[in-house]
Amino acid sequence: VDKVRVGMGTDSRIGKRFLFPGIGYGGSCFPKDVKALQKAGSDQNYDFKILEAVIDVNNTQKTILLPKIESYFKGNLKGKTIAIWGLAFKPETDDIREAPSLYMMKELLEKGAKLQVFDPEAMPNIEKRFGANLIYAEAMYDALENADALLICTEWSIFRTLDFDKAKQLLNNPIIFDGRNLYNLEDMRDAGFGYISIGRKEVGV
Numbered sequence: 001v002d003k004v005r006v007g008m009g010t011d012s013r014i015g016k017r018f019l020f021p022g023i024g025y026g027g028s029c030f031p032k033d034v035k036a037l038q039k040a041g042s043d044q045n046y047d048f049k050i051l052e053a054v055i056d057v058n059n060t061q062k063t064i065l066l067p068k069i070e071s072y073f074k075g076n077l078k079g080k081t082i083a084i085w086g087l088a089f090k091p092e093t094d095d096i097r098e099a100p101s102l103y104m105m106k107e108l109l110e111k112g113a114k115l116q117v118f119d120p121e122a123m124p125n126i127e128k129r130f131g132a133n134l135i136y137a138e139a140m141y142d143a144l145e146n147a148d149a150l151l152i153c154t155e156w157s158i159f160r161t162l163d164f165d166k167a168k169q170l171l172n173n174p175i176i177f178d179g180r181n182l183y184n185l186e187d188m189r190d191a192g193f194g195y196i197s198i199g200r201k202e203v204g205v
Helices: 002-009 030-043 049-061 066-072 100-110 123-133 164-170 185-190
Strands: 081-085 114-118 149-152 175-178 194-196
Touching (some): 030 049, 066 100, 066 149, 100 123, 185 194
Parallel strands (some): 081 114, 081 149, 175 194
């Protein structure tokens, strides 16, 4: 996916600035605007297939890492503790509307996992929605303590400089599921982590 991004970005009409792979878009504007355009087409009896595909793909993308997490744990998440970094739909906001993290947490909870979560801004809003169903960490590394895996849902800048030794010491298993492709594959391999990201080779699994 990184090579695709570079290739598409060489076209100056597109550029590569916003071509980042991930686990889908959220927020208050983009999802609403796409659906509004789709409805406008429908009102004019136009079958807007490309927008329908965008909506369908985005819905799928939000939980695309879930089968990989299940596969790593041999299909059984009951009793497993998953640390989650990033709950807002994007960095630098506390907005959780349509955030991919909501969909991942719902699915993981339904499958019996215990979730230890951290976000620099969005935890009060998440707590209003999920209440006591989650464990709210006071700091990013606190969320990793005795967790069986780390899932990253939002690309906050503080997550980009991972202390490999500290993370490996805290996690029960050195495995990271990265929905925002924050880390270099070779760095993760050299640090001894299992690393599954979006559209790239899996490392160490």
